[in-house]
Amino acid sequence: xxxxxxxxxxxxxxxxxxxxxEKAIAKxxxxxxxxxxxxxxxxxxxxxxxxxxxxxKYFGLAEEIPGPSTAAFCKVAKEHGIVIVASxxxxxxxxxxxxxxxxxxxxxxxxxxxRKMHIPDDPLFYEKFYFTPGDLGFRAWQTKFGKIGxxxxxxxxxxxxxxxxxxxxxxxxxxxTAIGWHPSEKAQFGERQHSSxxxxxxxxxxxxxxxxxxxxxxxxxxxxxxxxxxxxxxSFVADPTGMILKKASVDRExxxxxxxxxxxxxxxxxxxxxxxxxxxxxxGEITKRYLD
Numbered sequence: 001x002x003x004x005x006x007x008x009x010x011x012x013x014x015x016x017x018x019x020x021x022e023k024a025i026a027k028x029x030x031x032x033x034x035x036x037x038x039x040x041x042x043x044x045x046x047x048x049x050x051x052x053x054x055x056x057k058y059f060g061l062a063e064e065i066p067g068p069s070t071a072a073f074c075k076v077a078k079e080h081g082i083v084i085v086a087s088x089x090x091x092x093x094x095x096x097x098x099x100x101x102x103x104x105x106x107x108x109x110x111x112x113x114x115r116k117m118h119i120p121d122d123p124l125f126y127e128k129f130y131f132t133p134g135d136l137g138f139r140a141w142q143t144k145f146g147k148i149g150x151x152x153x154x155x156x157x158x159x160x161x162x163x164x165x166x167x168x169x170x171x172x173x174x175x176x177t178a179i180g181w182h183p184s185e186k187a188q189f190g191e192r193q194h195s196s197x198x199x200x201x202x203x204x205x206x207x208x209x210x211x212x213x214x215x216x217x218x219x220x221x222x223x224x225x226x227x228x229x230x231x232x233x234x235s236f237v238a239d240p241t242g243m244i245l246k247k248a249s250v251d252r253e254x255x256x257x258x259x260x261x262x263x264x265x266x267x268x269x270x271x272x273x274x275x276x277x278x279x280x281x282x283x284g285e286i287t288k289r290y291l292d
Contacts, residue, residue: 002263006258007034007039009024040176042176043217086102087152106143111143114152151173177214208240232250233249240265240269
């Protein structure tokens with residue numbers, strides 16, 4: 001099977017985790033019935049983006065993986081014959097938490113997890129308070145509908161993450177995301193910020209000859225009652241040449257369904273052989289922080 005339909009679930013998020021999960025399941029089933037075969041949910045879809053504030057109460061949102069959410073989505077995957085990527089707040093142990101994506105195959109099998117490797121600490125993105133950096137490395141999974149890699153949000157800015165995932169044979173890179181504008185900055189910087197986000201990921205598609213699927217949320221969220229963040233939506237899929245095949249709106253909930261042809265990965269990598277021509281003998285210093 002070379003042609004596969006991706007389903008990107010872009011929604012707004014409310015204050016009730018149970019309701020958010022129910023919505024995510026309903027949207028996933030809706031996408032499956034419309035033809036989606038691999039469904040990816042946005043980052044931390046069970047809750048508001050709580051990392052805008054440093055508050056210990058939000059650790060109560062975390063759960064084990066596998067756990068109740070993965071069990072629910074394994075059931076959906078089995079009933080509808082779809083692959084699911086679900087981004088969750090993982091409680092690994094007391095005082096040890098991760099921003100984690102669970103990968104579920106079309107038979108309902110839990111394949112494994114990816115723990116977010118790059119953890120930001122910026123105004124209203126205080127993730128280092130909550131998440132320990134991932135320790136499972138960059139991974140790819142063979143699913144019924146193709147070999148996929150998953151990274152999470154801040155990982156999408158790092159070409160090393162995309163390269164190491166693609167080097168394991170990933171044909172599609174999924175990036176569950178929660179990114180938005182500071183309302184006070186939107187007029188001055190908003191267009192440039194969004195363009196940078198989109199461009200870097202299109203670059204990953206080109207450099208690695210694979211599809212890239214980025215899934216973002218929508219809506220304004222201010223869990224502390226402050227100015228909050230305005231999430232910019234615009235989930236998209238780019239092909240191995242970096243062309244955007246389809247993009248969601250900035251402010252509407254929608255299931256973005258995009259058919260991709262996995263044969264294009266082999267064609268692109270054969271005609272633009274970046275993996276062949278890499279000078280792996282000359283890259284040793286890439287593991288250093290900086291070359292003084």
